[in-house]
Amino acid sequence: MQCEATRTLMDIYAQCLAALIASCPDACVDALLDTSVQHSPHFDWVVAHIGGSFPDTIISRVLSCGLKDFCAHGDAATAGGDKRVPKLASVVGILGHLASRHGASIKRELLRMFHDGLAPGQHKATVPFLLQLALMSPPLLGTVAAELVDSLKPPVLNQLHQRFSPLPRDELDATVALLVRLICQTAAGAYRTLQFLLDTAMPASVITLPGLALHDGVREACDRLVAALLL
Numbered sequence: 001m002q003c004e005a006t007r008t009l010m011d012i013y014a015q016c017l018a019a020l021i022a023s024c025p026d027a028c029v030d031a032l033l034d035t036s037v038q039h040s041p042h043f044d045w046v047v048a049h050i051g052g053s054f055p056d057t058i059i060s061r062v063l064s065c066g067l068k069d070f071c072a073h074g075d076a077a078t079a080g081g082d083k084r085v086p087k088l089a090s091v092v093g094i095l096g097h098l099a100s101r102h103g104a105s106i107k108r109e110l111l112r113m114f115h116d117g118l119a120p121g122q123h124k125a126t127v128p129f130l131l132q133l134a135l136m137s138p139p140l141l142g143t144v145a146a147e148l149v150d151s152l153k154p155p156v157l158n159q160l161h162q163r164f165s166p167l168p169r170d171e172l173d174a175t176v177a178l179l180v181r182l183i184c185q186t187a188a189g190a191y192r193t194l195q196f197l198l199d200t201a202m203p204a205s206v207i208t209l210p211g212l213a214l215h216d217g218v219r220e221a222c223d224r225l226v227a228a229l230l231l
Contacts, residue, residue, distance in 0.1 A: 014050050021057060029061035033069075036090040044090055048097030055102040059095070059109050066091035067113075070129045092137045099139060107143045114148065118159040127163065131178055138185050146189040149196050157200070157218045165217055176221075180228045194229075197222045 021028045032050070036043045051058030069087040095106055110130065117126025134141040152160075164175065186193055201222035204214070 010046065010050060014053050017050060018053065021054065021061075025057060025061050026065060029058065029065050033062065033065050033087050033090055033094075036094065037087055040090050041093050044093030045097050047090075047094045051094065051098060052101065055098060055105050056109075059098065059102065059105055062091055062094055063109060063113060066133075067123070067126060067129045070132070071123060071125045088132065088136065092133060092140070095133075095140060096137060099143070103143060106140070107147065110140070110144050111147060111151065114144075115151070115156070118156065118163060124163065127160070128175070131175075131182065134182055135178060135185075141182060141185060142188055145186050146192060149189065149193050152196065152200075154214045154218075158215050161215050161217045161221065164221075176224060176228060179225060183225070183229060194226075197226050197229075201226055 017028055017032075032047045036047050047058075047062075051062070066087050099106055110133075113126060114130055116122060117130070134144075164172065167175070183190070183193055200214070201219055203219065204216075
C-alpha cells in the first residue's frame with residue numbers, strides 16, 4: 001500500500017464496489033474471486049483489503065460464492081480440496097486476511113451458515129463445504145470449534161443425522177475420516193470436544209441429554225468417532 005498508484009486503484013475499485021454491491025453482490029464478489037483465483041495467493045490480500053470496507057457483506061458473499069463453486073465441482077471437492085475447487089483456496093486466503101480485524105464477523109457467519117444449512121430445503125453441500133474449509137484452515141476451525149460444539153444440542157444432532165444418514169457408505173466413511181482429522185487438528189477446545197463425544201456416545205440408559213430425545217444413530221456416530229480417534 002506504499003505505492004500510490006496501487007492505493008489509488010484500490011480506492012477506485014472499493015468505491016465502484018460500494019456502488020454496485022447492493023444491487024448485484026454475487027456478481028461483484030464472483031469477479032473478485034475469479035481474479036483472486038488467477039493470481040492466488042498474491043491477490044487474496046487485495047480482496048481482503050477491499051472487503052474491509054464492508055466486511056459483513058464480503059464475508060457472507062465470499063462464503064456464498066465459495067459454496068456455489070464447491071457444489072459445481074461435485075465429488076471432486078472432497079477428493080482434491082483446493083486443487084480441484086479453484087475458488088476454495090482463495091476463500092480460505094481472503095478469510096484468513098480478514099480474520100485479524102473481523103474474526104467475530106467470520107465466526108458469526110460460519111455458525112449461521114452451518115445452522116441454516118441444516119434447515120429443510122437448504123443445499124446439502126453446505127456442511128461438507130464448511131468441513132473442507134475447516135480442514136484447509138486450522139485458524140478458521142479454531143475460530144468456531146468451541147461455540148460449534150456448544151451448539152450441538154439434540155435437535156441439531158438429529159438434523160445432522162437426518163442429513164447424513166442417507167449417504168452411501170463410502171461418503172460416510174470419508175466424512176468420518178475428515179472429522180477425525182479435524183478433531184486431531186483442534187487445539188483450543190479439544191478437551192471439550194472429546195468430552196462431548198464421550199457424553200453423546202453414552203447409551204440412553206447411562207446418560208440422558210436434556211430436551212429432545214437423541215436418535216440412536218447419533219450415539220452410534222459419536223461412538224464410531226471415538227473409536228476412530230483411539231486407533
